[in-house]
Amino acid sequence: MPVIEVTSLHKRYGETVAVADVSFDVEAGEIFGVLGPNGAGKTTTVECVAGLRVPDGGGVSVLGLDPRRDAARLRQQVGVQLQESQLPDRLRVAEALQLYASFYRDPADPAQLIDELGLDSKRNTPYDKLSGGQKQRLSVALALVGNPRIAILDELTTGLDPQARRDTWDLIERIRDRGVTILLVTHFMEEAERLCDRLAVIDKGRVVALDTPAGLVSAVVPEQRIRFRPSVPLDDRLLTDLPQVSAVTRSGSQVVVTGTDDMLHAVTSVLARHQIIAADLRLEQATLDDAFVELTGRRLAD
Amino acid sequence: MHAFGQILKTEAKLHLRDIPTLVLTVALPTLILVVLGLIPTLREPNPDFDNQSFVTYFTPSLLVVTLAMVAVNALPTVLATYRERGILRRLATTPASPLALLAAQLVLALVGILASAVLLAVVARVAFGTPLPQHPLGFAAALVLGTAALLAVGLLVAAVAPTAKSAQALAVPVFMLIMFFGGVYLPRFLLPDFLADVGAYTPPGVQALLDAWTGTAPHPLHLGIMAVIAVAAGAAAAKLFRWE
Structure with missing residues (x-):
């Protein structure tokens, strides 16, 4: 009640x-x-x-x-x-x-x-x-x-x-x-x-x-991002074939993978199978701040 | 009741901690009296004042200083400050009523005025031989009604002033008018008859105080006007007062 x-x-x-x-x-x-x-x-x-x-x-x-x-x-x-x-x-x-x-x-x-x-x-x-x-x-x-x-x-x-x-x-x-x-x-x-x-x-x-x-x-920002530097050149298709992954982009030597919030295990498994080491791996989750921007179209001023 | 007692106690402590304001409101008229009394000619009987000394003649006007300081200056400043700082609003969220705080302020203003009046009368009597108010009942009535009228004017100032600064700004001309017509700036015998007459009807009604002090019963009209002003200004203040 x-x-x-x-x-x-x-x-x-x-x-x-x-x-x-x-x-x-x-x-x-x-x-x-x-x-x-x-x-x-x-x-x-x-x-x-x-x-x-x-x-x-x-x-x-x-x-x-x-x-x-x-x-x-x-x-x-x-x-x-x-x-x-x-x-x-x-x-x-x-x-x-x-x-x-x-x-x-x-x-x-x-x-x-x-x-x-x-x-x-x-x-x-x-x-x-x-x-x-x-x-x-x-x-x-x-x-x-x-x-x-x-x-x-x-x-x-x-x-x-x-x-x-x-x-x-x-x-x-x-x-x-x-x-x-x-x-x-x-x-x-x-x-x-x-x-x-x-x-x-x-x-x-x-x-x-x-x-x-x-x-x-x-609910507002359902996707996550993974960033890493592969130890050997990487074929994007290895990752884009995964159902959890929606996009793969490059940022300098870094690979940026976007996908659902359960993609981390799938991505690291594929890399391990191909003996690719992911250096500087970072998982970026959306914050409440991101959700707020999505909801209201602006950032909260401090 | 418990809450009101605690509010009164707390506010009394706060007033006692504000030494400069306390001295200014309670002791200032007596200090002025003492300074004037140090001048020999002002202590001698003078035919201009029915063979009283100037010091004696001027004492009731000095009472106006306290009344004006407390009612028109100190009270509205405290209330406007409390409103400006959200103290009244915060109180409104508790089971205590902001009215209790208002009542406590009025009680303390009265206590301050009475303390100042007693101090003035006693020092005037002991140091300069000024007789105590000769018509005690009339004097009490004139003091109570005059104070009530001035406190109501003070509440009205607090009601219409949005901030403590504007309350003080608004209080200055009101204060000066009260002091002028109360014969504080210029002794009333120097004022044209017309202006001296006006002073009888502006709060706190110095003529009634003067009459009662010298032994004449105050004129009922003078007292009645003070009562009317107290009720009218009080009602207007109650209507206009904002807690935030």
């Missing part, structure tokens, strides 16, 4: 259509990604899920409740980390968590949460003295302090350095392991590929694909 159901969501700001038609379900316990370029309608979509905005059309149901009508009940169970949401400069880490803990009926222990998020040495540090990564972790902590069943995290790692980004990803996985369902908004491919069980690719206010990251890649 899905914990979040979005059905034909539509939202306009004046004449501008932010979300044209978005539908997806999020299952309990999964990390569900909403991926798309800036301005695709990702944030508006999750803001409707969080009850911060009223949809102009379609339906949103969270834990079987209406985010607007049952706002008071949902706020106890849904933690939200917003994009570009800050805290007062002089507020200290421990004070912020204590403050937010006081809002909930059954809050987590602030001290333990601070410890878990690696902020223990910063508990008395004012907000404006925290690094970007520390601010982000505090923001995640505030989203979790109410012991929510669902956490909505918007552009969690934007502006973080690579190390802080990886640490945050570890953190998200630990949160999921505690049984929290996570709705993650991102425009980083690597993040989506690493974290998400399933994801919806949104472009121009519409869902253009919805699948697991691997499923998305193989």
Whole structure:
């Protein structure tokens, strides 16, 4: 049974259509990604899920409740980390968590949460003295302090350095392991590929694909490429005769073989039979990035 | 209730950590009073002011400084900053209401104003022999209504200003008008009668404060106007206020 159901969501700001038609379900316990370029309608979509905005059309149901009508009940169970949401400069880490803990009926222990998020040495540090990564972790902590069943995290790692980004990803996985369902908004491919069980690719206010990251890649870019340098001259027909291979091209001294994702064994078997050694052999698989370009016709700008 | 208590406590701590603003809002009128009081002629009784000293005559106007600083300057700046930085929006995603934060800010503004008024009255009494407000009930009424009117104007500034910078920019002319009509820039006896009269009806209603301080019951019309301004500006602020 899905914990979040979005059905034909539509939202306009004046004449501008932010979300044209978005539908997806999020299952309990999964990390569900909403991926798309800036301005695709990702944030508006999750803001409707969080009850911060009223949809102009379609339906949103969270834990079987209406985010607007049952706002008071949902706020106890849904933690939200917003994009570009800050805290007062002089507020200290421990004070912020204590403050937010006081809002909930059954809050987590602030001290333990601070410890878990690696902020223990910063508990008395004012907000404006925290690094970007520390601010982000505090923001995640505030989203979790109410012991929510669902956490909505918007552009969690934007502006973080690579190390802080990886640490945050570890953190998200630990949160999921505690049984929290996570709705993650991102425009980083690597993040989506690493974290998400399933994801919806949104472009121009519409869902253009919805699948697991691997499923998305193989559905959109089913072919693989093998590159190698043969030890002796190679007759292309040896390879083009294989049913798994669709094309063979040359790039300098390199042979580039394109084919289905189970062609590697067939190709290496043929080479072995003819005692050809494949030097510098590389298998190139399509990435989510390639799939995204196929889907939307452009690359995600960082 | 637990949440409101925690918000109030946290906001109080934040205010206490902002020492410059705290000194400026709570102690500034008293500092001005002390500086003026160091000039001997200003301490002597003067027929221009019903045989009061200038220092005594000017004390209620100094109260206007605090009222204007807190209500029209500090309050809208804090609220606009909180909105600009997404603090109000973030609060809206929790079971706590941003209204609780607004209420906490108003409570703290009132506490700051009262602390400043008490400090001013006590220092004026002890150092310069200015009598304490002679009509305590009338003075309390004038102070409460005048403060309410100014806080409502401050909320209106916070409501219409999109950013902290624009809130400050908007606050400056309002602040200056309040100080001018409150007789802070020019003592009111130097103002033409017409302008001095206007000052009786602009928040915080310095005439009512002055009357009550010297022992006359404040004019009901003066108090009534303050109540009307408080309700009207408050209602407009409530209608226009945006959490984001």
